[in-house]
Amino acid sequence: MKNSRNSTGAVTANTVWTLAVGIVVAAIFGGALWLDAPDHGPAANTTADITVYKNKYCGCCHKWIEHLEAHGLTVAVNNVDSTARVRNSVGVPNSMASCHTAIAGDIWVEGHVPADLIQRVLDEKPAGVVGIAVPGMPMGSPGMEGPNPVTYDVVTYADDGSTSVYASREGLAEVPQ
Secondary structure (H helix, E strand, O other), X not given: OOOOEOOOOOEOXXXXXXXXXXXXXXXXXXXXXXXXXXXXXXXHOOOOOEEEEEOOOOHHHHXXXXXXXXXXXXXXXXXXXXXXXXXHHHOOOHHHOOOXXXXXXXXXXXXXXXXXXXXXXXXXXOOOEEEEEEOOOXXXXXXXXXXXXXXXXXXXXXXXXXXXXXXXXXXXXXXXX
């Protein structure tokens, strides 16, 4: 092994270069590990009923969180550049992707799911259900309020990959099935 100092005792350029590369590699891999960690930041909040991952600039996400809080849920919020990592880590299929992902109890919540249905699925604990979603961003769903609400389905996702319509809504109003 080469000595890291020359004959005068000064540190060689080779040693400085090796140290610099080591620092860069540690920063890259250390940062990547932190970014991939599903529980960094407020997500570790165990007192919240639901933890939401969203882009900090998304207005409809903010409005959906206000809807949850207005219906009595305690919310922890994680602003992220992309919810893709969270969606992938909890198993949200791409067909159900929306602009925010949340974790409530043992299930994931994707999109503009009404608060009462989140609470209902948590209370009922349907066998095999691992997630509930409102795919896309339907007009009239919580956080997407506006004129001319559309009828939309709230779908459960089971551990075997099957889906089922849990409820249908027009705005917040139930639509008979």
